[in-house]
Amino acid sequence: MQLKSQKLKYIFNSVVLLFIIVYPFLMNMSGYWMTLLVMMTIYGITAVALNIMIGYGGQISIGHAGFLMIGSYSVAIIADRFELPFVITLLLAGIITAFVGLIISFSAVRLKGHFLAVVTLGFGISVPVIALNWTSLTNGYSGMLVTRPAILSELSLYYFIVGCTVLFLWFMYNILHSSFGRAFISIRESEIAAQSSGINTTFYKTLMFVISSFFTGMAGGLYAYWIGFVGPTDFPVTISFLLLAMIVVGGMHSFYGPIFGAVLFSIIPHFTDEFMGITNIVIGLILVIIILFRPEGLVTIVDWFKMNKTMEKADTISKERGS
Amino acid sequence: MEEVFILIRGTLMMKWKSTYLFILSLGMIIFLTACGGESEQTGSDAEGNNSDGGSTGEEVRGVTDDEIIIGNIVAQSGPQAIYGQIAQGIQTYFDYVNENGGVHGRQLKLLAYDGEYTPAVEMQQAQRLVEEEEVFLMLGNDCTPCNTATKEYYEEQGVINMMLGSGAQQFYEPPSDFFFGSEIANYRIETRVFYDYAVNELDAGRIAIVYQNDDYGKEGYEAVEAVRDDYDAEVVTEVPFVANEEDYTTHAQKVKDADVDTVIMLSTPNPAARLKQEFHAIGLTDINYIVSSVGGNDTTMFELAGEDVWEGTYSAGSIPVPDAPEAEGNEAIETYLEQYTEAYPGENYSGVPQWGYAGAEVFVEALERAGEDLNYDTFREALYSFDNWTEGTYAGVTFSPENHYGLTTLFMTRAQNGTIESVTDLINYDPETGEINYE
Incomplete structure (x- = not known):
């Protein structure tokens, strides 16, 4: 059973990968469709990175758009001032963002729940304001x-x-x-129990911040290269809420859940943009419906199918035995 | 330290299937990056057709015998959602034109998408409208940083953008084949007119420039810097501020200490209202207060600042406020009011929706002049034939190969008795010579 499920997962991953490879040709090399998929990958990386903290580690963060912005500005500033290979620039963007994540974590690891939420929210709000006002570095409002x-x-x-997306997701999956993943989960379940089992909770909570911000920064860097412009209005705090909605709707306690959420929320505007002001209403409705009917997220629909199939199989076996 | 070691070991020692996937994806990146080749698309669409002129072979993109498709991207959600009224203004005029038979037998179809005032979203919508919907041109796009982000894309794709919701200089100097006109007066032109009016008509001698420390405010400030020596007046203090500042006490005090007779305020509505309230609080009421049109030429300022406080404030306009005395008898404004209030009853009809409506008037007039044989060449020629065109709601529209500003005619206004009244006839600015002429 376990083997079959693994096999199915690999087939699914391969089909998705193959689809993404031929996608530009299927879409007639349309810049719009490519941008749509690129935004899915960028939000996908960020949502999974955010989920390391929230879903696995139980550490709330509602300022992750701030890390995206730091990553994107890092690429813009480094590319503007130094002639470094773009892969190095991208890597530096991740390192700089991780460093900022480390600094934030110093105060954040001492907090939990609402207090941590307020700290991260403050961070998410202040980064765009800093980008707007630190004109000599960021070019201010002009971007x-x-x-x-x-x-x-x-x-x-x-x-x-x-390729980077596959690589980053693969890294995060393995972490x-x-x-480490088990340590994160144990901290989420009970910090006291984790500590009494010999887990250094301060270290692991700091590590969550650093890993999450590193990958988010890299995603921000990819965004900067693809869009070709960064500005202070790119990642307002509403994007942080959207990221949160992605992992809630997709499924917080699953690796794949946030990816589903990112795909869903990136594709919704394509269908709703023709109707003025309807996009946010649709996103809100989906959020409410998911929380009401599938509180564990969209990813549990797969489990539901699996369960139904197992039940059917059990029924068949019991019927066969009965006859 | 031990934990770091475990992390490295854990990352390196993975199941063989994961390693296989890793090697596969790395190989894929290298292979496909190499295969990507030199397919950079400049001035051509994905199939390699030259799209400059909006045409693909003999067909013109977005134009059929009975329809013209026009794109628009403005913020329809989020904090800047007020700019969604630009799309409403455009739609109102298009409906009016369509009801009256369209232009040369063609109906006008507007595709207005939400740009969320975010460059990335606006870029995505631009690609959708240009490559998927194949619009003829873009009309009335808002957001200066968004337009900056997409400028190169439109130029590469050869798509005309007209009547932008941004007065920034970069879209008009030097003139580009793909950018024509703004819905609001160019920030530099407007400030030049303010300075000229203050010195020559209000006898200003000691002037304070208070400006929003961003692209918007700085453009006006730089325009004054360029001409301050040409006038018999002195800029005695310059006070920058940040748009979201809450307290303007120190700014007001600085202006008072400089002993000025005129303040030119280059800002959005909130700071303009706050600063004038502070002036009142410290008794600085006998000065000329001139505010840029984005921040001051709206009757809602009476509510924002207080009726007594806002009274007497100067500003400028390129479209008459519908409730102002000079709008009476103005046929274009009356048609606008009738159409807009019917389409959007109970909604605000002053300010932003007028920009969209007036921009659409200019576009339709250019279509009329371009004739039945519509393409980018005939369209550009039609635009260049605008010489102080006054039949729409704008005070005057002028284009030439050297002048892509469009709005170079405006008038000064003053807040009086709860409304905004015009206090001058039309004032024309010549971008080529820099001359300002009062009619």
């Missing part, structure tokens, strides 16, 4: 143009971003399925 690496065409940049 900064980001030159796409000369060696990358639009199509190769698309594949680069997709969460290592002893």
Whole structure:
């Protein structure tokens, strides 16, 4: 049973990967459709990174858009001032964001619940304001143009971003399925129990912040390269709430849940934008419906199917035995 | 330290299937990045057709015998959702034109998408409208940073943007084949007119410039800097502020200490109202207070600042406020009021929706002039034939190959008896010579 489920997972992953590879050709190389998928990948990375903290670690953060903004501005500033290879620039964006995450974590690890939420919210609100007012570094309200690496065409940049996404998700998956992931979960379940089992909770909580902000910063960097512009209005605090909604709707206690959420919330505007002001209403409605009927998130629909199938099988076996 | 070691070991020692996936994805990145080749699209669509001129072969993109599709991206949600009224204004005029037979037998279809005042979203919507919906051109897009982010894309795709909801200089200097006109007066032109009016008509001698420390405020400030030596007046103090500041006490005190007779305030509505309230609080009521049109040319300022406080404030306009005395008998304004209040009963009809409506008037007039054989060449020629066009709600619209500003005619206004009244005839600015002429 376990083996079959693993097999199905690999088939599913391969089909998705194959679809993403041929996607630009299926969509006639449309910039719009490619941007739509790129935004899904960027939000996908960020949502999974956020879920490391919230879903696995039980540490609330409602300011993650701030990390996205730091990552995107890091790429813009480094690319503007230093002639570094773009992969190095991207990596530096992740490191800088992780460093900011480390600083935030110093105060955040001492807090929990609502207090932690307020600290992260304050961070999420203040980053765009700093970007707006630190004109000498960020060019203020005007924002900064980001030159796409000369060696990358639009199509190769698309594949680069997709490749990075697979790589980042793979890293995060492995971190969460290592002893680290187990430590995070134990902190979520009971900090006192975790501590009494010899888990250094302060260290692991700091680590959650650093890992999460690192990958979010990298996602911000990919965003900067794809859009070619960063500005102080790019990641307002509403994006932090949207990210939160992605992991709630997708499923907080699952690795794949936030990815489903990111895909869903990225595709909704495509269908609703023609009707003025309807997008946020639809997102709100979906959120309410999911919380009411599938509080564990969309990802549990897969479990529900699995359960039904098992029940059917059990019924068949019992009927066979009966006859 | 031990934990870090475990992390590294845990990351390195993975199941073989994960390693396989890792190697596969790395290989894929390298292979596909290399395969991506040199398919950078400049000035052409995905199929390689040259799209400059909005045409694909003999067909013109977004134009059929009976329809023209026009795109618009403004914030319809979020804190800047008020700009959604631009799309409402455009739609109102398009409906009016369509009811009267369209333009050369073609109906006008508006596709207005939510840009959320966010460059990334606006870029995505731009790609959708240009590549998927294949619009003829973009009309009335808002948000200066969003327009900055998408400018190169539109130029590469060869798509005209007209009557932008931004008065920033970068879209008009030097003139681009793909950017024509703004819905609101250019910030630099407007401030030049303020300075000229203050010195020559209000006899200002000691002037304070208070400006919002961003693109918007700085453009006006730089315009004054460029001409301050040409006038017999002195800028005695310059006071920058940040748009979301709450307290303007120190700014007001600084202006008072400088002993000025005129203040030119380059800001959005809230700071303009707050500063004038502070002036009143410290007894600075006998000065000329001139506020940029974005921040001051609206009757809602009486509510924001208080009726007594706002009384006497100068500003500028390029479209008459519908309730102002000079709007009486103005046929274009009356049609606007009738159409807009019927389409959106009970909603605000002053200010932002007028921008969209007036921009649509300019667009439709250009379509009329371009004739039945519509393409970008005939359309541009039609725009260049605008020489102080006054039949719409705008005070005057002028285009030429050297002048892509469009709105170079405006009039000064003054807050009086609860409304905004015009206090001058039309004032024309010549972008080529920098001359200001009062009619």
